[in-house]
Amino acid sequence: MAMSAMDSRTLVRxxxxxxxxxxxxxxxxxxxxxxxxxxxxxxxxxxTFVQSPSVAEEVVQETWMAVVTGIGRFEGRSSVKTWxxxxxxxxxxxxxxxxxxxxxxSEFDSSNGDEPAVDPSRFLPASHPQWPGHWATAPQPWSMGxxxxxxxxxxxxxxxxxxEDLPRAQRVVxxxxxxxxxxxxxxxxxxxxxxxxxxxxxxxxxxxLRAVLERYFADAxxxxxDHV
Amino acid sequence: MTDDITTDLACKELVxxxxxxxxxxxxxxxxxxxxxxxxxxxPCREYVAEMRSTLQLTGRxxxxxxxxxxxxxxxxxxxxxxxxxxxx
Numbered sequence: 001m002a003m004s005a006m007d008s009r010t011l012v013r014x015x016x017x018x019x020x021x022x023x024x025x026x027x028x029x030x031x032x033x034x035x036x037x038x039x040x041x042x043x044x045x046x047x048t049f050v051q052s053p054s055v056a057e058e059v060v061q062e063t064w065m066a067v068v069t070g071i072g073r074f075e076g077r078s079s080v081k082t083w084x085x086x087x088x089x090x091x092x093x094x095x096x097x098x099x100x101x102x103x104x105x106s107e108f109d110s111s112n113g114d115e116p117a118v119d120p121s122r123f124l125p126a127s128h129p130q131w132p133g134h135w136a137t138a139p140q141p142w143s144m145g146x147x148x149x150x151x152x153x154x155x156x157x158x159x160x161x162x163x164e165d166l167p168r169a170q171r172v173v174x175x176x177x178x179x180x181x182x183x184x185x186x187x188x189x190x191x192x193x194x195x196x197x198x199x200x201x202x203x204x205x206x207x208x209l210r211a212v213l214e215r216y217f218a219d220a221x222x223x224x225x226d227h228v
Numbered sequence: 229m230t231d232d233i234t235t236d237l238a239c240k241e242l243v244x245x246x247x248x249x250x251x252x253x254x255x256x257x258x259x260x261x262x263x264x265x266x267x268x269x270x271p272c273r274e275y276v277a278e279m280r281s282t283l284q285l286t287g288r289x290x291x292x293x294x295x296x297x298x299x300x301x302x303x304x305x306x307x308x309x310x311x312x313x314x315x316x
Contacts, residue, residue, distance in 0.1 A: 026310030028303060035299055040291030057294055064302045068309050116244070123240040133238025138271035139278055159285050178286040184251070195253075203247035210282045 016080045023071045035064060038081070041182070042088050044175045045190070048168040049092035050099065059095055063088045078189075085190035117207035142217040155216065162212035170205035177202055237265040242272050246279055 022030040039060055046056035066087050074083060122137045145151025163171060163179075172191065176182045188198050237258075242265055248254040249262050266273045 026306070026313070028306055028310075031306045032299075032303060035302055036293075039299070040293040043292065043294060057298060060294055061298055061302070065305060068302070068305050117246070118240075118243045120240070123238075133240040134269075135239045135271040139274045141274060142278060142281065144281065156285065156288060159282075160289055163286070163289065174286065175291075178283055179289050179291055181287065199247055199251060199253065202251075203244075206247060206279065206282060206286075207243070209286065210278050213282055213285070214278065 016076060019080055020071065020074055020076065023067075031068075034067075034080075038084055039064075041176055041180050042084065044180070045085065045088055045172055046092050048172045049089075049096045055095060055099075056092075059088065059092045062091050066091070081186065082189050089190075115204050117203065118211070139214065140218065140221075142213065143221060144217075151220075155213070158216045159209060159213060162209050165212075166205050166208055170201050170208070173198060173201040174205035174209070178206070237261045239265075239269065239272050239275075242266075242269075243275060246276065250279065250283075 019030065019034075023034075042060045042063060043056055046059045047053065050056050050059060063084065067084065070087075074080070078086070122135065124131050124134050124136045126132045128134070144155065163174060166174060173187060173193075176187045176190075177184065184195065184198055184202075187193065188195055191198070193201070242262065245254060245258060245262065249259065254262065266276055
């Protein structure tokens with residue numbers, strides 16, 4: 001599974017023209033590679049539109065079927081990647097409308113509401129004579145377990161739940177950037193975001209995840225005071 | 229006065245520009261203030277380390293993908309499409 005993130009980076013470097021040619025000639029291995037590289041990010045985007053995971057999977061499936069039947073009509077005006085995500089977005093929006101759900105693209109507008117990265121009560125007030133805006137409650141070092149241990153797996157589980165709990169727009173941006181390893185420009189292109197909006201969503205999402213981990217490590221230290 | 233690069237950055241401000249810092253999109257002058265700040269502020273150094281750890285851990289999450297059944301179905305559809313377009 002970890003391979004797919006790597007494949008999606010490799011595929012991006014492939015020439016789109018060659019990719020499309022191979023698909024048109026019915027090269028099944030190329031199609032399989034495309035499915036493996038992009039199904040996870042497509043699914044990630046689909047769940048921002050439709051609530052149910054099974055409906056999201058159906059939308060991804062419909063997207064791939066549209067690729068199978070529509071590859072002959074691909075004109076190369078955008079990258080294959082952007083084309084794929086546009087198909088998904090259209091299908092997911094249609095599905096969301098038929099489910100009478102509000103299309104969450106308003107959520108991609110990062111201008112609404114201020115969301116501090118850290119609880120403001122952790123800082124000294126601006127009126128502090130010596131240290132205005134400096135830490136009142138400083139972050140404590142994390143006692144992370146070595147990779148592969150039970151403690152490490154537990155941490156990743158906590159982080160995964162934290163990611164799923166993020167507001168939808170933050171979740172899809174953080175997942176594409178940090179789980180799938182996409183460059184910022186690709187995320188902006190497929191989600192139709194400005195660079196500034198993309199960065200605000202990334203910042204808020206990452207800051208929330210840091211806070212989730214901080215709480216988890218603080219609790220873990222309380223549970224196991226002797227843990228080294 | 230405002231051009232003085234030694235103008236200290238409040239920790240509360242640093243945690244809001246850290247993503248721009250890590251993304252390499254922070255203007256030169258703010259970058260210098262950021263670097264100067266973490267040099268003398270251990271809690272902020274810890275904060276930067278925690279953000280880096282968060283990114284590193286997130287990068288280890290495995291993407292959830294479609295089921296094997298769904299994948300097989302797509303490959304079958306692809307084969308059918310190929311067969312019908314070549315008249316086989």
